[in-house]
Amino acid sequence: MSTVSLPVTTERLVVRLFTQDDLDDLYAYQSLPDVARYLYRPPLTREQCAESLARRVGGTPWAEDGDSLALAVCRADDAGVLGEVVLKLASARARQAEIGWVFNPAHGGRGYAIEAARAAAALAFDELGAHRLFARLDVLNTGSVRVCERLGMRREAHLVENDLDGERWGSEYVYAMLARERQADRA
Template identity: 70%
Template sequence: MIQIRVPEVRMDVAPLLPMTTPRLSLRLFTPGDADDLYAYQSLPSVARYLYRPAHTRERSEQVAAERAAQSVWRVDGDKLALAVCRRDAPGVLGEVTLTLAHARAAQAEIGWTLDPRHQGQGYASEAALALARFAFDTLGVHRLYARLDVENTGSVRVCERLGMRREAHLVENDLDGDRWGSEYIYAALAADMVAPSGS
């Protein structure tokens, strides 16, 4: 009989942060990040593939405060959101998120968003790869997946750069305003991920 070792995924992540990569620092949000969050969460171009309206200033303040207080992974649905910052400059470039989708089976969903002013420089892939490695190596995640609109080509490229494989194409499975939205599901086990640069 095959023995399955189900990892323990419950943990307070705060003492392990910030996480660093060659160019970036990933840390918990603080209430003082509301301005930087609003700068991109308020943009229709950013909200477009997130299946939600652009955020108001008040909503971004609320999000910053909620995220600052959420560092524990305990139950299904707990979400860790990390601010993506440059190591050598102030300000928030965007975010990477990790949601505990199914604790018993060690399944987690990863996500990423960058302020358009900081796109096209590899920051999302660099931050997502660090968070993915952290999820597998430290948090005990067994399988990591991402759900994305099929038209979100920038996000598709992030998945493929990380080594995730396309596992599903869900056809018209959601309503995005006045159009049917279709989604891809990309996923990876630990061995599928590309190695971090420099290793």
């Protein structure tokens, strides 16, 4: 894996690799229908969460298209997992990475998602060498729209009814930011 400095600490959070001890917290939000509806998949069973956790522990290499880094997000004063941020290498050649986040709704409305997403974006640009960072999200997921906009990402696309979730057609936004835009925004 490319060298990344983990854990990352922010004002209120610790962003770290998942451990086997995180199963209960992971299942607590990945099993919720309200969480799964924006992920175009059904809620995960405890067994599926355990399998997912086994893949996440220790991270993955960051060298080939599809490699990903899923990170647990915890409050600095509490070890429990609030949610996760994920960086996926979409194109190694073009240095494009996708960012995503999933949080337990019990911890919503406190700004944890934007704080963790900023930390993950810094990892993507500053340590993993991303040229372009993008996010894909359901247009009905207004919380994630706000996170993208607060990160300084621009809306690049609105894909209409591009995915089928059971019997519901879902539409998607694509937001993105280039490394140079982030640098200019920080200056």
